[in-house]
Amino acid sequence: MKFDVTTSESGETLWVVADRIRFLGGIAGSGLELIEVEIPPGSGTPPHAHASPEMFYVTEGEVTVRRFAADGPPDVTVAGPRTAIHIGSMTPHNYSNDSGRTARMLVLLESSMIAFFRDIGTSEPQSQPDFARIGSAMQRHGIETLTIAA
Secondary structure (H helix, E strand, O other): OOOOOOOOOOOEEEEEOOEEEEEEEEEOOOOEEEEEEEEOOOOEOOOEEOOOOEEEEEEEOOEEEEEOOOOOOOEEEEEOOOEEEEEOOOOOEEEEOOOOOOEEEEEEEEHHHHHHHHHHOEOOOOOOOOHHHHHHHHHHOOOEEOOOOO
């Protein structure tokens, strides 16, 4: 029996707006999969929540992760290399790269989120998000976009 091996040359890659996602595989029967996310400066996600818990592990650069509460300011963590952040199911959050250089993180998540990324991913980075297409996919995959008061 051979090992399943994914290298930087062999892993499937898709772009979710400006972020490059490389699919690294999963553990059979667990429903868990691992991806690598490359986040250019200024990129990130809007505030959102979903059923799948996640774990971020920053391997390069800095990633700012926010957890939003019903009232009050967000809990903000600036995570550097070798930092793991656990995000629970339906926890309102987002991430961004507020630094001036590319950041990378490994993300462990459920297969349902992998299906979402495959649904919205493109073969090239997008300079302008297709909000209608992404919003429709978010509805199909049970991802809530949050409106955060300033």
